[in-house]
Every structure is written in C-alpha cells, then in structure tokens.
Amino acid sequence: MTSTHLPTTTRILVVDDEPDLRTLYELTLLRAGYQVETAENVMDAQQQLAAHRFDVLITDMRLPDGLGLTLIQQLKAEKRKERCIVITAYGSAENAVESLKAGAFDYLTKPVDLKQFRSVVASAVRDTSTPAPAGSQPPDAAGRPGSPDTPILGGKQAIDRLVGNSSGLRLVKERVVKVARSMAPVLVNGESGTGKELVAQALHANSHRAEGPWVAVNCSAIPEALLEAEFFGSKKGSFTGSTQDRDGFFQAAAGGTLFLDEIGDLPLAMQSKLLRAIQERRVRPLGATQELAVDVRIVSATHKNLAEEVKAGRFRQDLYYRLNVIEIAIPPLRDRREDLPALCNALLDRIAHDSGMPTPVLPASVLSQLAQDPLHGNVRELENLLHRAVALCDEDELQIETSTPSPLAHEPAFAHSGGGTLDSEPNAIPSDLQGHLDNQEREILIQALQETGFNRTAAAARLGISLRQMRYRIARLNIDAPQGGENSDDPF
Structure with missing residues (x-):
C-alpha cells in the first residue's frame, strides 16, 4: 500500500491486484494532482474505507478475495458519497451492466485508455463536488441529422418542462433526478407524443x-446505407x-449525452455495430x-415494446439488455388527465408567446370536452388541437374541435392529385384496380393522420408501419397533410 500527500482535498482509492496496473493508475492520478491510496484486494480496501473517506473509488471487478462489486454494494448500503468506477475485462458487458445497476458511477474496459481514464475520473470528481449547472446550454451537432433545435435548459428548468403533478408524472420526475448523475444507460419508454425527448x-x-454536448438522433430518419458513417464518422475517400x-454522432457527443430516439427502428445489422460501440466505448x-x-452517456427512447420486438427477432436481445439498464416509462396522457389544466395553460402560454398575442382563456367546458377525448397522439395532439383553436379563435374564449368521428372514412379531406373515386357499389369490380x-x-392514411393530430410518427405506429414507409406513402399518394412534428417527442 502506498500513500501520497499532495495539496488537494480530492482523495482516490485504487483497488487492483496487479502491481503494474495499480502503479500505472496511481502515477496517472498523481500527475493530475489527486491524493491516492491503493489496495490490492477487497479486505485491504474495506479496511481503508472504514478508516478514511474518499471522493472516488476505482476498483477492478475481479480481485483475489472477491468482487469489486462487493465494495460498491457496501458503499451504497452505507449511503457513502464515494463515486465508484469499475474496471472490467474486455468484452465483459454483463459485469459492466451489473456494476451500473449496483450503483457504480461509470466503468472502464481493459486495456484501459489513459485519456479516457482521466476523463472518467475527472467527471466522477466533479460529480462529488458540484451540483448540476443551473442554466447551461451545451452545444449540439449543428447541421447534423437529428440535432436538436431547442437548447437544453438547466436541471430544474428541464424538470419543470415536464408539466403536470399526477402520480405517474411525479414518479418520472423523481426517477430522472435519481438516475441522471449515473453513467448507466437509460431507456425511455412511452407512446408517441408523450414527451420522451423532454425526459x-x-x-x-x-x-x-x-x-x-447534447446530440439527439432520430434513428428512423437516417437512410440505412448512411447509418454507419453517421454514427461512427468517416475518413476522406471512404x-x-x-x-x-x-x-x-459518437464523436460529436464526446463528454456529453447521445440520445437515440426511436431505437427500435434500427436494422439488425446496425444494432450489432451499435452494441459493440456501447460495450467497448470505441x-x-x-x-x-x-x-x-x-x-x-447513452439515453435511448422508443414507442415500441422492445421485449416483444426481441421475441419477434426484430431487435437484438443483448442490445436490449445493454440499453435497458435503467428504464423510465412515461404514462400516456389518457392515464394522467388531471394534468390537462396545467398542460393546456403551459401550451397556450407558449403558443401565444410565439404568436405575439395575449394568452386566450380556456373555458371549463372546453377542459371537460378535452377530458373526454381519447387524445391518441398524447401531448403532441393536444398541442395541435390548441394551435388550431388559437388560429381559428374569433373571440377571447377558445373552442376546441376534438377527435370526434369524421367523414374521412368515406370522403378524402385533403387535396390530392391522380386516381379516381371509389365506386358507389361496394362489390363492383373497378376498371382501374391500382387507382382503386x-x-x-389514401383514405386510410388520411384518417390515421387526422386521428393522431397530423403526427406522422403516431399515425405510422397506429398503422403498424415505419415512419420511413409512412413518408413514402404520403409522397407517392400526393397527400397534402399538415406537418405534425414527426421527428420529436418534445410537445412544447
């Protein structure tokens, strides 16, 4: 065991049974100005943890007298503040996942890259000493597919954008605060329009x-042939x-968060490559x-049931378990209708501000009407309803046209070109089969679009097709459909 006494208050305990590696880690940390203690097994480490308080614990997973995981579980049980970094063998993804679930701050894979080692340790040290920034606006990958237009707000402001105080939403907010400061991958589940990107x-x-950086990627919007280059980059002439x-995207998000939206739409070949990148961090x-x-840090989201996708052979089981270390499920709007008043007020304030007009009054009768609406498109559909109401409002009070049965099933409501009309006799043989x-x-697509508030992602999900297929059909059939925010789950 060695000990150093440098003019710093940051103390780190390194636990590894290989003397050469232990010395390498120690020297690297000493050069960065940290106080360092070392141990070669679980018992030695437990003795030092009992005698001293540290800021960071760095431990190998496999030690002569046990697992480094034991130390993490002990610190968690004692509610100690030490941030734990686990070093696992190459390819031991299960150990990494297990350590993150046990409460580890982060993990590294052997052979350890010293630049990455220093970066992870610095992040752990910052996390023990400073709260989350109150109003930072990190850069995005400007001009890249999937990059966000909305700047990321400070921690409390970002939580406040999850409008509502229902029990379901309170659980979501509490879970966000609890798991945000870990490096564990998070899978956000929820129907289209529930606000997965906000979470x-x-x-x-x-x-x-x-x-x-915050880099948001819509996995369903990238052509399959470009996926590898978009995710991992490319060299000149490749x-x-x-x-x-x-x-x-991985390089653009270095030091920040990579958000993989609609992860369930990735083809299997790309899922395999993504799995390796996440496991090995290379x-x-x-x-x-x-x-x-x-x-x-990987955060992913989907409106699909990935467990069912795994059973159907459309999603890799190993990638599913790798992404789903921590799950946050967002309840649909129909299950938290008590949030409607607050949501409507927040949305109307936003719409009125963008339009440069006073916030209109939403009568109680309209709120009651909305409470009876199925709102299949969730918060995004609610926003579209309010947008239309504000645009068509002639008086101070709004009137809402909710998703009541419409003539769409019988008569197309949007302008289109080409093709004829359906024969009046249902059993008549059409003279133009393709046009028929x-x-x-066309009528089915239009009905699905209207019933989901003209949201293409939600309409595609209702019809059991991908967003890419939905776009193709809209273009092929010349459907003149209003835009409904197909690439974002941000309802605000």
Missing part, C-alpha cells in the same frame, strides 16, 4: 455532463462523395484502420 433532455441537464474526414470511422475511444387500391390506401 431525455432532463436527464442530460441534471447530470454531471450538462456542460457537454465512399463516393466523401471529400473530407467527418465526425459521427468506434471505428468508416475507412479507418484504428478504433477511437469515445466518452458518451390507391384511393383506399
């Missing part, structure tokens, strides 16, 4: 990475039209010969 933003804003080196840009270490089928498909 992911709140996780980032309340984490020790709040000053780092494919036709590649005229310069280009960073991918990516190989397209056309490169060397891998790069990356330091990102196109008209039937």
Whole structure:
C-alpha cells in the first residue's frame, strides 16, 4: 500500500491486484494532482474505507478475495458519497451492466485508455463536488441529422418542462433526478407524443455532463446505407462523395449525452455495430484502420415494446439488455388527465408567446370536452388541437374541435392529385384496380393522420408501419397533410 500527500482535498482509492496496473493508475492520478491510496484486494480496501473517506473509488471487478462489486454494494448500503468506477475485462458487458445497476458511477474496459481514464475520473470528481449547472446550454451537432433545435435548459428548468403533478408524472420526475448523475444507460419508454425527448433532455441537464454536448438522433430518419458513417464518422475517400474526414454522432457527443430516439427502428445489422460501440466505448470511422475511444452517456427512447420486438427477432436481445439498464416509462396522457389544466395553460402560454398575442382563456367546458377525448397522439395532439383553436379563435374564449368521428372514412379531406373515386357499389369490380387500391390506401392514411393530430410518427405506429414507409406513402399518394412534428417527442 502506498500513500501520497499532495495539496488537494480530492482523495482516490485504487483497488487492483496487479502491481503494474495499480502503479500505472496511481502515477496517472498523481500527475493530475489527486491524493491516492491503493489496495490490492477487497479486505485491504474495506479496511481503508472504514478508516478514511474518499471522493472516488476505482476498483477492478475481479480481485483475489472477491468482487469489486462487493465494495460498491457496501458503499451504497452505507449511503457513502464515494463515486465508484469499475474496471472490467474486455468484452465483459454483463459485469459492466451489473456494476451500473449496483450503483457504480461509470466503468472502464481493459486495456484501459489513459485519456479516457482521466476523463472518467475527472467527471466522477466533479460529480462529488458540484451540483448540476443551473442554466447551461451545451452545444449540439449543428447541421447534423437529428440535432436538436431547442437548447437544453438547466436541471430544474428541464424538470419543470415536464408539466403536470399526477402520480405517474411525479414518479418520472423523481426517477430522472435519481438516475441522471449515473453513467448507466437509460431507456425511455412511452407512446408517441408523450414527451420522451423532454425526459431525455432532463436527464442530460441534471447530470454531471450538462456542460457537454447534447446530440439527439432520430434513428428512423437516417437512410440505412448512411447509418454507419453517421454514427461512427468517416475518413476522406471512404465512399463516393466523401471529400473530407467527418465526425459521427459518437464523436460529436464526446463528454456529453447521445440520445437515440426511436431505437427500435434500427436494422439488425446496425444494432450489432451499435452494441459493440456501447460495450467497448470505441468506434471505428468508416475507412479507418484504428478504433477511437469515445466518452458518451447513452439515453435511448422508443414507442415500441422492445421485449416483444426481441421475441419477434426484430431487435437484438443483448442490445436490449445493454440499453435497458435503467428504464423510465412515461404514462400516456389518457392515464394522467388531471394534468390537462396545467398542460393546456403551459401550451397556450407558449403558443401565444410565439404568436405575439395575449394568452386566450380556456373555458371549463372546453377542459371537460378535452377530458373526454381519447387524445391518441398524447401531448403532441393536444398541442395541435390548441394551435388550431388559437388560429381559428374569433373571440377571447377558445373552442376546441376534438377527435370526434369524421367523414374521412368515406370522403378524402385533403387535396390530392391522380386516381379516381371509389365506386358507389361496394362489390363492383373497378376498371382501374391500382387507382382503386390507391384511393383506399389514401383514405386510410388520411384518417390515421387526422386521428393522431397530423403526427406522422403516431399515425405510422397506429398503422403498424415505419415512419420511413409512412413518408413514402404520403409522397407517392400526393397527400397534402399538415406537418405534425414527426421527428420529436418534445410537445412544447
């Protein structure tokens, strides 16, 4: 055991049974100005933890007399403040997941990259000494597909954007605050329009990475042929039209959070590559010969039931378990209707502010009307209803047209070109079969769009097709549908 006494208050305990590695970690930390103590097994570490308080514990997973996981569980049981970093063997993804679930702050994989080692330790030290920033606005990957337009707010502000005080939403907020400061991957589940991206933003804003980049990626919006280059980057000349080196989403999110929205839409081949990048924290840009270490926190979201997707063979089981270390389920709006008054007020304030007009009054009768509406599109559909009401309002009070049965099933409501009308006789053989089928498909799509507040993601989910297929059909059938915010779960 060695001890050093440097002019700093940051104390770190390193536990590893290999003398060479223990010395390497110690020297690296000493050069960074930390006070360092070392131990070679679980018993030695427990003695030091009993005698001293530390800021960070760094431990190998496998030790001669037990597992480093024992130390993490002990600190958690004693409600100690030490942030724990676990070092696992190459490819031991299960150990990494287990340690994160047990309360570890982060993990590293052998052979340890010293630059990444220093970065993770610095993040752990910051997390023990400073609260989440109150109003930082980290940069995004400007101009990249999936990058957000809305700046990330401070921790409390981001939580406040989750409007409502229902029991279901309170649980979501509490879970966000509890898990935000860990590096454990989080899977956000919820129907389209419930606010999955808002929850992911709140996780980032309340984490020790709040000053780092926030990169949001809509996995369903990227052509399959470009997925690898977009995620991992590319080298000049790696494919036709590649005229310069280009960073991918993982590099753009270095030191911050990478949000993978609609993760369930990734094709299986890309799921395999993503799994390796997440497990090993290394990516190989397209056309490169060397891998790069990356330091990102992964938050993913989906409206699909990934467990069912795994059973159906459409989603890798190992990736599912890797992403679903911590799950946050957002209840649909129909299960938290007591939040409607607060949601309506917040949305109307936002709409009125953007329109440069006074906030209109929402009568109690309209609130009652909304409370009876199915609101299949959740908060996003509610926002679309209020947008239309404000636009059509002639007086101080609003009138809402909710999702009542419409003539769409019988008569197309949007302008379109081409094709004929359906024969009046249901059993008549059409003279133009393709036109007849196109008209039937057009009417079904239009009805789904209207019933989901013109939200293409929600409409696609209702019809059991992907967003990419939905876009293709809308374009092919020349449906003139209003935009409904297809690429974001941010209802505000």
